[in-house]
Amino acid sequence: MDLTTQNIPDTVTSISQAAELTGLTEDTIRYYERIGLLPYADRKPNGHRHYSKDQILGIRFLMRLKATGMTLEQMRHYLELTRQGDGTLSERYTILEAHNDTIAHEIARLQETQEVIRYKLRHFRELAENPNTDAYDCEEPGSSGQ
Amino acid sequence: MDLTTQNIPDTVTSISQAAELTGLTEDTIRYYERIGLLPYADRKPNGHRHYSKDQILGIRFLMRLKATGMTLEQMRHYLELTRQGDGTLSERYTILEAHNDTIAHEIARLQETQEVIRYKLRHFRELAENPNTDAYDCEEPGSSGQ
DNA sequence: TTACTACTTGGAGTATGCTCAAAGTCAAGT
DNA sequence: ACTTGACTTTGAGCATACTCCAAGTAGTAA
DSSP states (O other): OTTSOOOOSSBBBOOHHHHHHTTTOHHHHHHHHHHTOOOOOOOOTTTTBOOHHHHHHHHHHHHHHHHHHHOOHHHHHHHHHHHGGGGGGGHHHHHHHHHHHHHHHEEEEEEHHHHHHHHHHHHHHHHHSSSSOOOOOSSSSSOOOO | OOTSSOOSSSBBBBBHHHHHTTTTHHHHHHHHHHTSSSSSOOOOOEEEOOOOHHHHHHHHHHHHHHHHHOHHHHHHHHHHHHHTTTOOOOOOOOHHHHHHHHHHHHHHHHHHHHHHHHHHHHHHHHHHHHHHOOSOOOOSSOOOOO
């Protein structure tokens, strides 16, 4: 099931459920708490962590940032600003805007590479149809493709 | 200057020029050779590496694969197939096709995240225009945004 | 009471991908 | 002859992000 649409119980979740709902491992969640990426989680009377629905959504958002190239340290900084409240709204705005631009550039680069790969695939198909007889058909390295 | 359009001298290049033309450092190029990602480069009589134009183009292609998420080990495997000649064409085709699909999924995910970020930016603008008076305005974690 | 399961903490180890430093070679310039 | 600069090799070290393990606790079930 797709994580982003998997629905989250309103009741508080354990670390194992949190792991399932976020796609992380329990170890990774504990690790994130240790390095200050996630705040010290509430504990049940027996000491076990528990998470609210909002916290799970928060982690999912973070995982989106991570999946789009943000480092743990950058996320940690962003979250620190969040904890500081509304006074940091404009700085957070700037960060997210910059990250959005980063993503735009990344998409452009991926599309460029898709074109290069498609060019190469086309070249391979031609070779297969029409096996080449000339001695020089360099591939990487050195390749003919950019 | 953009690396992919920067033109490459026809004459053989030194490692420092190769570094400049590929965006890698000299250390990284030597490291790649060490781990078998690049073949043992030709040496000049004094032992210095030299690279042909085609080799530079090959490295650039590799860097595209890397920039789009392929690991060094996967690239090493691909290049090994290349060295084995035309008999591996169909396997290489499959690899590149699969990588192209990976890129397509990656683009989709990036675009999804852009939407989430834009939603959040819009939310921030609303907050700035119309500072909120209610006590509960959670941000990550736990956040209101997906 | 014993066993089992789900957690806890703290610390060590691992994978990937570089990055740097030490010591040496070679050729050109003064 | 000596210095400078661009390289060489080998090996160690580092940053990021986990991942695993050992030892312990708390609650439940037989």
